[in-house]
Amino acid sequence: MGEAASVVERAVTARGELVLREHAGHFEIISNGVFLMDTRAGASERLLVRAALDLLRPGGRVLIGGLGVGFSLAEAVASALPAEIVVVEIERTIIDWHRRSLAAYSAHALDDPRVRVVNEDIVTWLRRTGEVFDAICLDTDNGPDWTVFAQNAALYDTDGIALLRDRLAEGGTLAIWSASAAPRYADRLAAVIGPVTAHPVAVSRGEPDMVYLARRGGPGRPGRAG
Template sequence: MVAVESTEIVEIARAETERGDVVLRRRPSEAGADVLELRVNGVFVMDTLETTSEIELAAQALELVDDPRSVLIGGLGLGFTLQRVLADPRVERAAVVEIEEPLIRWMREGTVPHGPAILADRRATIVNADIAMAIAEARSTYDLVLLDVDNGPGYLVHQANEAVYEEHFLQQCRDLLSPGGVLVIWSGNPAPELLEVMREVFGAAEEQRHDVLLQDRPEGYYLYLARST
């Protein structure tokens, strides 16, 4: 008897928050292993198949700082940015700010299978809060600030996240960085206005495009980088 591979997409976790629904789905892939997919308000956010840009968010920033002891990450996602940060032995402290408590719980409890191992690292601290509030209330400085809290300024999942890409918030990020520290922002689409505002705030900023395959479709993701003086 020949086994037939399932093509079914299965919802494995769902939570309703004041911002809408947060959903984890499992789908099959041509490679054989199932893929875990995160959606917010019906919008695809990320999955476990194409993680290049989440990892590059950390990798590119870590290369720019000689001694990245402390790192602040806005957005836990499925943990790949945090995992890459913790893979760097120079990092002594990594704080992650995530607004959706169910996502934190799913990572801790193993609903996201690789979650418990990542969060077990004693250098990692998870804060359930809005990133804008966390940045405004921060009392320590960081060598790196990595932001992946939405799909970018041109394709917002939550309209309130628009403030994350504006001058006032970026100034707060700059003030939070130690001398020579780096801010990196992830975007799913080109964001020329964000690049311009970052240049106004920091004096200089850079755009990097990363080509990826997303569910067999060629896509381009973007990183925006700036350094404090």
């Protein structure tokens, strides 16, 4: 039999129970008994940010939706390009874990002076803020077709895409992580924001993860990149 998982920390939040557990040398985040993510891979989460940074001007502002186990934030702080990195995370518990058990996985980024962490629901915050970003990287869910919280569905419909577009500077990039291909969502991105490319990332089992990039500008049609 394999090694059993051990609970490192447990918390009850407004959205239910969050558990951080360790299994075979890796950490896992469990929400209400459902596995969310772990520290075993992270290639597609890093690509989410790296692809957006490839289009970022020096001194640009980056927004990351969702802290998770920290792969996206670690990729952002590894670059000298961003002048400011704003992370919006709804769970204070997860933010606190990144000051302890998960600090190494986010490259101790919470101590980086360029990083500002906002503890708020991403949809609520986007509607309230007037801030504009050169890159927005969303890793709040398992994709447009599988949201962690029901209210997050508002991020992926036409109005939600328009809200994200309005928080992008002209020529800015929206990067979306998805656990599977979502071609209809890509069509909506192209119609509302601009040209779209799809970047598949192979995983050990099942269909590839997918990163969608939409560049704010003229109308475009979905494309595919390796």
